[in-house]
Amino acid sequence: MLDPKLFREQIDTVRKGIARKKFQVDLEAVLAADEVRRHAVAEFENARALQNSANKEMATMPKGSPEFQAKLAEMKAASARVKELEKKVSEAEEVWKQVSLTVPNIPHDSVPEGRTENDNKVHSTWGDVDQLISPAAKPHWDIAWFSKAIDFERGVKVTGAGFPFYVGDMARLVRALIQFFLEEANSAGYTEVHAPLLVNAASATATGQLPDKEGQMYHAQTDDFYLIPTAEVPVTNFFRDEILDEASLPVKRVGYTPCFRREAGSWGAHVRGLNRLHQFDKVELVKWTHPNESFNELEKLRGDAERILQKLNLPYRVLLICAGDIGFSHSKQYDLEVWAGGQKRWLEVSSCSNFTDFQARRAGIRYRPKDGKVEYVHTLNGSGLGLPRVLAAILENNLQPDGSVVVPEALRRWYGKDTIKF
């Protein structure tokens, strides 16, 4: 949600920003709804003030007195009018709220123009592919022992497509990755949280999954809970409707969770193997920052995610997402894509974003400056990192002619061996 004052005071900024994002929004409807709403509020409040003062008079009158009776008749009419105006206010506010929610966040000035993912800018690349990709590399699903290590068929039997079992040393490698990611985040100053995997509708609304992405989440209908599509949801909502101390900013947290995504409507060859799953593991970095610092903090956040890929010796590139391709609530977004040497494709393993005050406004997360009024914080998040595609890149890039996979140095402390093979 945008600051309502922006509409009134800087409508051109809003108009330009939305145009850059290629969103179709009826800004005139937003302005008109605000006008109607304010008029209704003023009318109601005047009527209510009148009623309040009359009631105060009545409080001092003897109950059965003629003057009391006269006033009573008069106030019955006033009361009906107040009720009517109150109803108008709530209708007007509902309309205004609905149209306001259709307005996306405004992209930052540093975000490049563009319409689709083809217009995203390559910000930087890391890693010498010739040196880091094994000549034996092949798509991970073609590795001889793949189906023993990551068992999709048993997953289908037990649950359905996209819910694989990781078996034996592969399960151990998954656990090593989680441990490694969390330890890296800890040393970068993020406080670890272990979060609920089901959230209520209020939480899913605050971070923006509802109402837009309702069909993308699994829904436990008996209790009206949603399975989290990312740790961002529970971790960000930790501070929902709270006022933080300015001195505590930036608050930095990291959470490991499984993530659940219905991914309705996606299928095909490019989603084979580990590329796209209904349940997957992810370590998520979340920050709550001072508004003046959020874009600096975004660069640091991206650096924190990049460092992990570097330590794993995985070549990657950083994309600066163009205005037409960044999400609805994002102001600026970088994607980290790892090179999967077997598939010879870039795979997105992290998306680092600054939501400015857009999400904080929905979620009611603010801070109290030393002097002055409370303000909304800026929220940021980024994966640090998503597991399956990192795992895919490790398996492909490090595949040896003998069919074993060399485990990156950084993981061995947690994995306990230097190769994996079935």
Add this chain to the structure above:
RNA sequence: GGAGAGGUGGCUGAGUGGCCUAAAGCGCCCGUUUGCUAAAUGGGUGUACCCCAAAAGGGUACCGUGAGUUCGAAUCUCAUCCUCUCCGCCA
């Protein structure tokens, strides 16, 4: 799942239909006093929105949430969520 008790400001906690503009205490902020600290003492201390060009000022709402009764609701009624105690079930 059943029975009972409860949900009030940053915190504790009073308030059972009308000066509630929510007592009192604690905490916090600004003073005064005081070798320092402490103590004492005076004052202040929420959020959102509306009116006003702005400031000053004025107004409205908010006592878990939502409906209702009433001229008037923190207070009465209903629903709902949550917390605690006991019982049941259970990893």
